[in-house]
Amino acid sequence: MTEQLFAEMLNLGDKWEVSKLEVLAEQSCIEVTIKDTAKLLEGMECPCCKRTDLIIKDHANERLWDHLQMWTYKTVLKCRLPRALCKSCKKTWTIRAPWEGVNKHSSKDFEALALTLMRHMPVSKVGKLMKVDDQKLWRILRVYIDKERAKLDWSELTRIGVDELSIAKGHRYVSVFVDMENHSVLFAADGKDAQVFEQSPRNFTERRSPSCNY
Structure with missing residues (x-):
């Protein structure tokens, strides 16, 4: 009953189920073990050839995921993710956890x-x-x-403004790049000298309008 409740809270559907719950009082932690069900492969396609003739080959090593706290207890999800095999093209892959x-x-x-x-x-x-x-x-x-x-689409940029901003003691600054038309922030870089232009994303200049001016 408790495992089913957690499965519903996690919105696992019918392809995954909670197989075990363990409360670790000393660590203030709840461990929720999840496993796949027989319905896991229903409607699934091979990512390579798109065929549906699949089987579960084996399971990967157990992995852990941090989840929302339950009251004051940290919650950890545990699962050995299944590895699927396409019988048509022989491709093997690890099925991604839907909660990840x-x-x-x-x-x-x-x-x-x-x-x-x-x-x-x-x-x-x-x-x-x-x-x-x-x-x-x-x-x-x-x-x-x-x-x-x-x-982000910067193809319509026509004017970019750059200004420095003090963020901490000891003369630490960031330079902020702003779209002067709609006043939205485009990018921020550490420092206030010419090197801030080198820190901007590579496609920052490539994706702006050719007529754009700083």
């Missing part, structure tokens, strides 16, 4: 909460609150920033 975020050791829900909190408080404090190393949070944040930056 951009970081292979954290869940989507964990990352969603972390991103929300990081908008309102320092990353170090978020790490303490979520009981995780803040360096992991920085890595997650950078991946999401890079993904969103790749979607």
Whole structure:
């Protein structure tokens, strides 16, 4: 009954199930073990040849994912991900966990909460609150920033403004690149000298309008 409740909370559907729950009181941690069901391959295609003649070849080593806390307890998801084999083209691959975020050791829900909190408080404090190393949070944040930056369309840029901003004691500065038409921030770089232009993304200049001026 408890395993089924956790499966529903994790929205696992009928292709995955919770097989074991373990409360580690001394570590203030709940470990949730998940395994695949017989329905896992239903509707799945080979990523190489798109055929559906698949079988489960074996299972990879157990992996862990940080998940949302349950009350004051840290929650960790555990699973040996299945490896599928296409009987047509013989391609073998590890099936991705549907709960996995951009970081292979954290869940989507964990990352969603972390991103929300990081908008309102320092990353170090978020790490303490979520009981995780803040360096992991920085890595997650950078991946999401890079993904969103790749979607930016700068082809209509006509004027770019650059200004320096003091961010800490000891004369530490960042330079901020701004679209002068709509006042949106395009990029920020450490420092305030000519080298800040070298730090900008490679496609920053490639994707702007040819008539764009700084």
